[in-house]
Amino acid sequence: MSPVKQRKLRLSSAWLSFPIWAWLLFFIFIPLGMVAWYSFGYKPGLFSPVSNSQLSFDRYREATSGTFVKTFWNTLEIGLLGTALCILIGVPFAYWMAVKARPEWRGLLVAMVLVPYWTSFLVRTIGWQIILAPHGFLSNFLQDIHLINGPIEVLYTRAAVQLGVVYNYLPLMILPMYVAFERTDAAQREAARDLGAGRLKAFFSVTLPDALPGLLAGSLLVFIPLMGDYITPSVLGGARGNMVGQMLAQQFESAQNWALGAAMAFILMGFIIVTVLLVGVCFLTLRAGIRWTRRLDLEGVV
Amino acid sequence: MSANPMPSTAQTHKKKRDLFAVLYWILAVGVFTFLFAPIVVIVIYSFNDGRLLGAWQGFGFKAYHRAVTDQTIRDAVKISLISGVFASLLATTLGTIGGVLLARTRSKWALILTGLLAITLVTPEIIDAVSILPWFVTLGTDAQLLLFNNGLVRLVIVHTSVALATVTFMVQARMAGMDPAIEEAASDLYASPWNRFRQVTLPMARPSIMAGALMAFTLSLDNTVVSSFVALPGYTSWPVYLFGTVRTGMRPEVAAVSALMLILTLGALALVAVVLKRSGDGDLATTLAAS
Numbered sequence: 001m002s003p004v005k006q007r008k009l010r011l012s013s014a015w016l017s018f019p020i021w022a023w024l025l026f027f028i029f030i031p032l033g034m035v036a037w038y039s040f041g042y043k044p045g046l047f048s049p050v051s052n053s054q055l056s057f058d059r060y061r062e063a064t065s066g067t068f069v070k071t072f073w074n075t076l077e078i079g080l081l082g083t084a085l086c087i088l089i090g091v092p093f094a095y096w097m098a099v100k101a102r103p104e105w106r107g108l109l110v111a112m113v114l115v116p117y118w119t120s121f122l123v124r125t126i127g128w129q130i131i132l133a134p135h136g137f138l139s140n141f142l143q144d145i146h147l148i149n150g151p152i153e154v155l156y157t158r159a160a161v162q163l164g165v166v167y168n169y170l171p172l173m174i175l176p177m178y179v180a181f182e183r184t185d186a187a188q189r190e191a192a193r194d195l196g197a198g199r200l201k202a203f204f205s206v207t208l209p210d211a212l213p214g215l216l217a218g219s220l221l222v223f224i225p226l227m228g229d230y231i232t233p234s235v236l237g238g239a240r241g242n243m244v245g246q247m248l249a250q251q252f253e254s255a256q257n258w259a260l261g262a263a264m265a266f267i268l269m270g271f272i273i274v275t276v277l278l279v280g281v282c283f284l285t286l287r288a289g290i291r292w293t294r295r296l297d298l299e300g301v302v
Numbered sequence: 303m304s305a306n307p308m309p310s311t312a313q314t315h316k317k318k319r320d321l322f323a324v325l326y327w328i329l330a331v332g333v334f335t336f337l338f339a340p341i342v343v344i345v346i347y348s349f350n351d352g353r354l355l356g357a358w359q360g361f362g363f364k365a366y367h368r369a370v371t372d373q374t375i376r377d378a379v380k381i382s383l384i385s386g387v388f389a390s391l392l393a394t395t396l397g398t399i400g401g402v403l404l405a406r407t408r409s410k411w412a413l414i415l416t417g418l419l420a421i422t423l424v425t426p427e428i429i430d431a432v433s434i435l436p437w438f439v440t441l442g443t444d445a446q447l448l449l450f451n452n453g454l455v456r457l458v459i460v461h462t463s464v465a466l467a468t469v470t471f472m473v474q475a476r477m478a479g480m481d482p483a484i485e486e487a488a489s490d491l492y493a494s495p496w497n498r499f500r501q502v503t504l505p506m507a508r509p510s511i512m513a514g515a516l517m518a519f520t521l522s523l524d525n526t527v528v529s530s531f532v533a534l535p536g537y538t539s540w541p542v543y544l545f546g547t548v549r550t551g552m553r554p555e556v557a558a559v560s561a562l563m564l565i566l567t568l569g570a571l572a573l574v575a576v577v578l579k580r581s582g583d584g585d586l587a588t589t590l591a592a593s
C-alpha cells in the first residue's frame with residue numbers, strides 16, 4: 001500500500017472509532033471518575049448527598065473501620081467458597097461434555113447449558129426462593145418422607161445465598177472450561193495412558209495444564225461478578241446473608257451518603273482489579289513453573 | 303478367554319471404564335437437574351391458580367389471563383421490549399465498528415480501547431449503577447439537559463453500556479479469524495472505504511453481529527440492577543417491576559410473564575441458530591461459547 005493510501009485508511013479508522021470512544025468516556029468513565037471524586041468528599045448535611053469542598057481520605061477510613069469490613073469478609077468468604085464449588089462441579093462436568101460425551105451430542109449439551117444461562121438471572125433466583133421456601137413443595141415433601149422433622153430453614157440465610165451464587169455463576173465456569181478442554185489434544189492423553197499414567201494422573205498432568213487458561217478465565221468470570229452481586233443476596237439472603245453490593249447501594253439509596261458509598265465502591269473495585277492482576281501473575285508463574293519442571297533437553301537437536 | 307478364571311487386564315479396564323461412565327452420568331444428570339430446577343419450578347408455578355406465587359392452589363390459566371390484562375405489567379413489558387430493541391441496535395452498531403477496528407488495527411489506541419472495554423466487563427453492575435445515577439442527575443438537573451430526565455432514554459443508555467463490550471469482543475473474535483487480504487483485495491480493486499466495509503467486511507462479520515445483537519437484546523431484557531437505580535416513574539421495565547414485587551409479595555402473574563419472556567428469549571436464540579446454520583456460518587453454540 002502506498003503511504004498516502006495507508007494514511008487515508010488510518011485517518012478514516014480514527015474517525016470511525018470516535019463514537020465508541022465517546023460512548024465509553026461519556027457514559028462509563030466520566031461517571032466512574034465522578035464517583036472516584038465523590039469518595040474524597042463528605043456528606044455535608046441531612047438533605048445533601050455529597051460535597052467536595054474539603055478533600056480527605058476520611059471516607060475510606062470510615063468505610064474500613066465500620067460494619068463494611070465485616071460484610072466485606074463475609075462476601076469474600078461466599079465468593080471464594082462459591083468459586084471453589086463452581087470449579088469442583090464445573091471442571092469435571094465440562095470435561096465430560098468436551099471429551100467423554102459423544103461428539104454429536106456436544107452442540108446440544110452446550111445449548112442445554114446456555115438455556116439456563118440465558119434465562120433471566122432474577123427469574124432463576126426467584127425460582128430458588130420458591131424451592132427453598134419453608135412451607136414450599138420441597139420442604140413439605142422432605143417432611144412427608146420423614147427425611148427432616150421440621151420445615152427447611154435455608155431461605156434468608158447465608159447458605160441460601162451460597163447456593164444461589166453457585167447456581168447463578170456455574171455456567172460461567174462450565175463454558176470456558178468446555179472450550180479449553182475441547183482444544184486439548186486427545187493424542188497426548190492417549191500417549192500419557194500408554195506410558196503408564198492412570199486416569200487421574202493423565203488428567204492432572206496432561207489435560208489440566210493444557211486447560212489452565214480456561215480454568216483461570218472461568219474462575220475470574222465467576223469470582224468477579226459474584227463479589228459485586230446484588231440480586232442474589234437481595235432475593236435469597238435477607239438480613240443474615242448481606243453482601244457488599246447491597247451495603248454500598250444503601251449508601252446511595254436510603255442513606256443518601258454518596259461520599260461513603262463511593263469509597264465503598266472503590267474499595268471493592270480496587271480489590272477486584274488487584275485480584276485480576278494477581279491471578280494473571282499466578283498464571284504466568286504457574287506456566288513458567290510447568291515449563292521449567294518439564295524441560296525437554298533435546299541435546300542432539302540443538 | 304472364558305477358560306481363564308482370572309479376569310484379564312482388558313476386563314478390569316472395562317469394569318473401571320464402566321464405573322467412570324456411571325459416575326459421569328450421575329454428574330451430568332445432577333448438574334442438568336440443578337441448572338433447570340428453578341426454571342422448571344417457575345414454569346410450573348405460572349399455572350398456579352392461587353393468589354400468592356409460592357402457595358400452590360391448583361392448576362389453571364388464571365395467572366396468564368390476569369397477566370395479559372394487567373395494565374402495569376403490560377406497560378412494563380412494553381418498556382422492556384422497546385428499550386431492548388433500541389439498546390440492541392445502538393450496542394450492535396457501536397460494537398461492530400469497535401470490533402472491526404480492534405481486529406484490524408495494531409496501535410496503542412487499540413490496546414487502550416481493549417483495556418477500557420475489559421474494565422467495563424469486570425466492573426460489577428452495582429458499581430455501574432451507583433456511578434451512572436449521579437451522572438444522570440448532574441446532566442439532567444444541574445446542566446438542564448432534559449433528555450437525561452427521560453426514563454426510556456436512561457434505560458437505553460445503560461443497557462447499551464452493559465452490552466457494548468460483549469458485542470465488540472464477539473465481532474473482534476470473528477474478524478480476527480478472517481483474512482485481511484480479502485479486504486485489501488477489495489481496496490486494490492478500487493472499492494471505496496465505505497463500499498469495502500459494506501460489501502466485504504460486514505458480510506464476513508455477520509454471524510457475530512447477529513449473535514451480538516441477540517446477546518445485547520437479552521442483556522437488556524434481563525438488566526435489573528442498573529435499571530432499578532436509574533428508573534423513573536412511568537418507565538419501569540419488566541425486571542425492575544419484578545424485583546419490586548420480590549419485596550412486596552409475588553403473585554403467579556409474574557411467573558406467567560417470566561415463562562412468556564423465556565419463550566421469547568429461546569425463540570430468538572433458535573431463530574438466530576437457524577439463520578446461522580442456513581448461511582453456513584457455523585452454529586450458534588460455538589459462536590457464543592467461543593466469545
